[in-house]
Amino acid sequence: MQKHPDFEFELQRLDYTKHYMQRLLEESMRDVQSSQDEIRHAMADLDYLDSSLSYINILTNTRFFEMARTQKEGLEAIQQKPYFARIHFQTEGEKDEFLYIGKTSVFHQETQEPIIVDWRSPVANVYYDGRLGDLTYKVRDEEISGHLFSKRQYKIEEGELLDVLDIDLTTNDELLQDALAGKADVRLTEIVSTIQAEQNEIIRANLKQPIIVQGAAGSGKTTIALHRISYFLYTMGTDFPSEKLMILAPSKLFMEYIGDVLPELGVGRICQTTFAEYVLDATGLKLKLADPNKKLELLTAADSVNEDQLFIARMKGTLRYREIMQRYVEKLEQETAALFEDVYIEKYRIMRASRLKKLFLEDFNYMPLEKRIERIKLIMQSEVNRKRKQLYKILSDKYEEALDKALYGIRDDEKRRARITRVMDERDERLPSIEKEGKKTVSSYMKRFKKFNIKSLYRDWLTNPQLHIELACHWSESERDAFFAAHASELWETEDLAALYYLHAKLKGVADEWKMRVVFIDEVQDYSEFQLAALQDGLETDMFTMVGDLAQGIHSYRALKSWEPVQEMFPRATYTTLQKSYRTTIEIMQLANKVLAQMDEDLPLVEPVVRHGREPEFYEMPRLNASDVNEIYKSILGRGHRSIALICKTRKEAAAIHKQLEKSGMPVQLLGENSDINGNCLLIVPSHLSKGLEFDAVIIAAFDEPFRDHPIDRKLLYVAMTRPMHELHLLSDTLAPLIKIAGEK
Numbered sequence: 001m002q003k004h005p006d007f008e009f010e011l012q013r014l015d016y017t018k019h020y021m022q023r024l025l026e027e028s029m030r031d032v033q034s035s036q037d038e039i040r041h042a043m044a045d046l047d048y049l050d051s052s053l054s055y056i057n058i059l060t061n062t063r064f065f066e067m068a069r070t071q072k073e074g075l076e077a078i079q080q081k082p083y084f085a086r087i088h089f090q091t092e093g094e095k096d097e098f099l100y101i102g103k104t105s106v107f108h109q110e111t112q113e114p115i116i117v118d119w120r121s122p123v124a125n126v127y128y129d130g131r132l133g134d135l136t137y138k139v140r141d142e143e144i145s146g147h148l149f150s151k152r153q154y155k156i157e158e159g160e161l162l163d164v165l166d167i168d169l170t171t172n173d174e175l176l177q178d179a180l181a182g183k184a185d186v187r188l189t190e191i192v193s194t195i196q197a198e199q200n201e202i203i204r205a206n207l208k209q210p211i212i213v214q215g216a217a218g219s220g221k222t223t224i225a226l227h228r229i230s231y232f233l234y235t236m237g238t239d240f241p242s243e244k245l246m247i248l249a250p251s252k253l254f255m256e257y258i259g260d261v262l263p264e265l266g267v268g269r270i271c272q273t274t275f276a277e278y279v280l281d282a283t284g285l286k287l288k289l290a291d292p293n294k295k296l297e298l299l300t301a302a303d304s305v306n307e308d309q310l311f312i313a314r315m316k317g318t319l320r321y322r323e324i325m326q327r328y329v330e331k332l333e334q335e336t337a338a339l340f341e342d343v344y345i346e347k348y349r350i351m352r353a354s355r356l357k358k359l360f361l362e363d364f365n366y367m368p369l370e371k372r373i374e375r376i377k378l379i380m381q382s383e384v385n386r387k388r389k390q391l392y393k394i395l396s397d398k399y400e401e402a403l404d405k406a407l408y409g410i411r412d413d414e415k416r417r418a419r420i421t422r423v424m425d426e427r428d429e430r431l432p433s434i435e436k437e438g439k440k441t442v443s444s445y446m447k448r449f450k451k452f453n454i455k456s457l458y459r460d461w462l463t464n465p466q467l468h469i470e471l472a473c474h475w476s477e478s479e480r481d482a483f484f485a486a487h488a489s490e491l492w493e494t495e496d497l498a499a500l501y502y503l504h505a506k507l508k509g510v511a512d513e514w515k516m517r518v519v520f521i522d523e524v525q526d527y528s529e530f531q532l533a534a535l536q537d538g539l540e541t542d543m544f545t546m547v548g549d550l551a552q553g554i555h556s557y558r559a560l561k562s563w564e565p566v567q568e569m570f571p572r573a574t575y576t577t578l579q580k581s582y583r584t585t586i587e588i589m590q591l592a593n594k595v596l597a598q599m600d601e602d603l604p605l606v607e608p609v610v611r612h613g614r615e616p617e618f619y620e621m622p623r624l625n626a627s628d629v630n631e632i633y634k635s636i637l638g639r640g641h642r643s644i645a646l647i648c649k650t651r652k653e654a655a656a657i658h659k660q661l662e663k664s665g666m667p668v669q670l671l672g673e674n675s676d677i678n679g680n681c682l683l684i685v686p687s688h689l690s691k692g693l694e695f696d697a698v699i700i701a702a703f704d705e706p707f708r709d710h711p712i713d714r715k716l717l718y719v720a721m722t723r724p725m726h727e728l729h730l731l732s733d734t735l736a737p738l739i740k741i742a743g744e745k
């Protein structure tokens with residue numbers, strides 16, 4: 001292979017960079033050491049010296065230590081691959097320069113020249129986005145013009161330069177091809193070196209605005225969401241501390257799967273959770289939730305779907321259900337307002353009920369009900385204090401006057417004494433009692449306002465016919481009957497969480513700790529409208545990045561069917577689509593596209609990035625045969641693949657097959673919601689749990705629980721078929737149903 005003409009030059013440049021980084025690394029190691037020593041000494045001196053000086057010393061050195069450690073870790077992380085690309089760029093009116101782009105920036109200490117430019121910096125946008133020639137990029141709101149002469153990529157492994165590639169419009173992105181041909185390590189990887197222009201646009205889209213992404217399976221939605229978080233913190237980290245960012249993932253398994261990527265991208269403490277876990281944490285409710293996948297399995301297993309169950313599950317996710325909850329809150333608001341009466345100390349009115357009501361219903365109506373009560377309590381407290389003092393003064397003056405009058409106005413000694421004694425007795429009894437009563441006025445007045453019990457309020461709505469008629473008078477008799485029948489016994493389901501969170505937000509308010517300011521949602525197609533609206537209501541922000549794929553909406557019986565309602569809910573949102581799949585080979589995607597074409601959503605077919613592989617293989621067998629599976633598994637391993645999954649439609653079949661294969665001595669692991677993935681065996685995965693995951697090869701097995709010609713089953717099959725990067729094998733007793741929905745010959 002012929003070397004690039006600049007190879008020697010680039011070799012020297014890499015050498016220079018590595019040496020410089022080594023110098024910085026040694027310096028930061030010395031800094032780490034010296035600050036640690038300083039802290040240790042200051043701690044030892046704490047007893048003898050002026051302690052405040054020692055504390056300052058410790059604080060300064062701790063800060064210094066943190067900085068040195070961050071620098072050291074940053075440098076260590078990029079030692080093996082300091083940069084991956086270079087641009088030759090000239091900013092208008094300035095000298096042209098070569099900028100090397102990597103995962104973090106490194107500057108020359110004396111000259112401040114950039115040795116490596118961070119991929120998230122504004123100028124790096126030119127590499128991802130810019131064609132060659134004249135172009136502009138943005139730094140904050142300012143547009144910078146310039147000229148891009150060339151883009152170059154590097155293959156660097158373990159600190160060694162392997163290849164130099166110039167890219168222009170006609171050449172293929174070789175780094176991308178290399179990256180895609182790689183192995184799925186059952187983990188997502190960072191892709192900073194091969195981010196594509198359409199992905200870059202989403203990563204860098206206006207960070208203060210919501211964005212909705214409809215992206216095909218394997219188009220990089222999850223990857224992009226994670227990179228957008230990294231970009232967000234780099235660009236706006238000072239305004240938005242990472243604790244205020246939240247990523248909502250579809251399952252704990254999935255969180256484990258993305259867990260390694262965020263630290264690699266320099267993202268530290270960010271709240272990673274599922275919607276259910278977030279709601280339970282934020283509301284503090286102790287509920288045992290029914291497994292949502294049970295319902296999915298019920299719906300996919302039964303021949304005829306239970307329409308009542310469907311109606312209820314669907315209804316609970318709609319904005320109409322939110323209206324009902326809103327009416328409920330309004331009713332509670334009115335009931336609370338009716339509790340206000342005039343406030344008295346003794347017979348004196350301190351505050352009028354009408355004023356308190358106005359505060360509650362109008363002035364503070366932007367607040368949750370309990371918060372309004374707290375505010376009113378504060379106002380009442382200061383008003384009562386003020387009026388109590390006034391009253392005390394008026395009454396003491398009155399008694400003084402009465403005493404004066406008695407002293408000087410009554411001639412008769414006997415009468416005068418008697419009068420004075422009476423006035424004094426009355427005064428001595430009344431004034432302290434006013435003090436005493438005044439001090440208790442607020443707390444005893446406030447006793448009428450009880451804290452809301454969200455769980456029992458919601459349970460009341462689920463079971464109380466009177467309340468039901470009041471809040472949802474438009475329901476038909478049969479709908480109402482089905483609703484009560486479904487809630488006869490206490491059962492908490494995922495579908496109830498939006499309502500519970502909404503009630504909590506409106507009645508109690510979301511505590512600061514859980515009031516996230518920026519939200520990233522993966523697999524957003526599985527959210528209902530009410531879930532999104534409730535989050536928006538509770539968090540009082542619309543800074544949401546929402547990525548999903550309607551074709552994978554396996555919960556669409558209760559979740560989104562189109563993006564229009566989300567666009568209406570987030571009017572400031574940008575909507576964008578990703579059609580290219582980076583995961584799957586052309587051969588696999590062509591087959592998956594046939595399933596996609598049969599869906600009701602009318603989604604465009606997915607375009608695989610040009611990468612060929614083996615044709616998907618069909619195997620007909622009367623029942624699952626462990627030795628056949630073993631043979632297929634071994635042949636896949638023989639072709640150099642490591643992460644291999646066997647996907648079944650349901651958990652039940654997955655468990656049965658797992659048992660059978662385990663008995664035959666095969667290395668297998670059954671994946672559950674909370675499993676840690678073991679990369680060294682055949683993973684057995686129910687289709688709904690495979691969503692979002694990726695493997696080198698996938699075997700789909702459908703025996704006892706075949707995929708039916710039904711919208712949910714098509715989606716489950718599509719999800720399973722789009723998990724592999726390289727190979728797909730389909731096993732079934734009669735291939736007819738599989739072939740029918742896969743649209744094969």
Ligand SMILES: Nc1ncnc2c1ncn2[C@@H]1O[C@H](COP(=O)(O)OP(=O)(O)OP(=O)(O)O)[C@@H](O)[C@H]1O
Nearest residue numbers: 191194195196217218219220221222223582583692
């Ligand atoms: N620009 C890119 N360069 C290299 N690899 C990429 C790029 N974009 C995506 N990929 C790879 O494609 C695969 C699919 O990405 P990802 O899982 O983020 O897609 P997704 O849209 O979330 O998929 P799904 O909807 O099927 O879960 C991953 O292996 C990812 O690393």
